[in-house]
Amino acid sequence: MSEPIIHFDHVSRIYTMGHMEVPALLDVSLDVHEGEFVAIVGPSGSGKSTMMNILGCLDRPTDGTYRLAGTAVETLDDDGLAKLRSRTIGFVFQSYNLLPRTSALDNVATPLLYQGVKRSDRIRRSQAALERLGLGDRIFHEPTELSGGQQQRVAIARSLAMNPGVMLFDEVTAALDPETVKEVLVTIKDLAAEGMTCILVTHEMGFAREIADCIYFTDNGVIVEHGPPATFFDQATDCRTRQFLSQIL
Numbered sequence: 055m056s057e058p059i060i061h062f063d064h065v066s067r068i069y070t071m072g073h074m075e076v077p078a079l080l081d082v083s084l085d086v087h088e089g090e091f092v093a094i095v096g097p098s099g100s101g102k103s104t105m106m107n108i109l110g111c112l113d114r115p116t117d118g119t120y121r122l123a124g125t126a127v128e129t130l131d132d133d134g135l136a137k138l139r140s141r142t143i144g145f146v147f148q149s150y151n152l153l154p155r156t157s158a159l160d161n162v163a164t165p166l167l168y169q170g171v172k173r174s175d176r177i178r179r180s181q182a183a184l185e186r187l188g189l190g191d192r193i194f195h196e197p198t199e200l201s202g203g204q205q206q207r208v209a210i211a212r213s214l215a216m217n218p219g220v221m222l223f224d225e226v227t228a229a230l231d232p233e234t235v236k237e238v239l240v241t242i243k244d245l246a247a248e249g250m251t252c253i254l255v256t257h258e259m260g261f262a263r264e265i266a267d268c269i270y271f272t273d274n275g276v277i278v279e280h281g282p283p284a285t286f287f288d289q290a291t292d293c294r295t296r297q298f299l300s301q302i303l
């Protein structure tokens with residue numbers, strides 16, 4: 055098998071707060087290969103976002119190694135890490151972080167400007183990304199003229215226009231009303247069907263079960279259980295995982 059696009063080898067992240075150490079992630083190892091869909095689930099405060107921020111190169115491990123697309127992040131300075139991030143990672147959060155009073159098209163096109171993409175290509179790529187997400191008839195709408203689900207799809211289009219190798223989704227439907235959750239999940243499902251490598255933190259267990267190749271369960275910063283959905287949902291051996299699943303299924 056080819057080298058994984060993501061390789062976490064005994065990664066930890068300890069936050070230091072004054073004299074206190076908060077171990078947010080402890081000794082996590084995982085590989086993600088191109089085209090795979092990985093779901094991360096677990097209770098609040100269990101280290102999911104800490105892990106995503108490291109995966110997305112917004113933060114670094116305090117211990118262990120992380121190789122992204124063949125590069126060990128610890129060999130890079132902050133500038134090098136930022137470049138690797140913008141080349142490789144598409145990161146979507148619960149909050150859309152769109153520019154106010156700015157069209158969907160310009161929201162998607164602006165990060166490309168900072169990548170030095172020329173204007174005609176910025177417009178072409180941004181329009182294509184918005185059309186791919188079913189927003190072809192909304193390109194001149196500003197955020198306040200779009201629904202929450204549409205705004206989140208603009209945020210996804212903004213990441214996709216950068217041609218990332220991996221898409222990271224951290225609780226992207228958590229702020230949406232129930233009817234809108236589905237339209238964003240369908241979008242993610244379509245991306246996965248097209249072969250996009252995806253890592254998704256979610257509380258949507260039905261979706262994780264339907265779509266993930268592998269599910270990881272975090273508890274207190276530790277991966278206590280992982281496996282393909284059939285095994286994970288029906289044959290979890292860890293008691294915390296079983297308890298968590300019994301509360302939501």
Ligand code: ADP
Nearest residue numbers: 069071076078097098099100101102103104105
């Ligand atoms: P989740 O995304 O699973 O809800 P987080 O990764 O956000 O969990 O947080 C994991 C743990 O790390 C929590 O106990 C949280 O309080 C702590 N933590 C998160 N960010 C920081 C920070 N910047 N400084 C100190 N502790 C943090």
Ligand code: MG
Nearest residue numbers: 102103104225
């Ligand atoms: Mg979180």
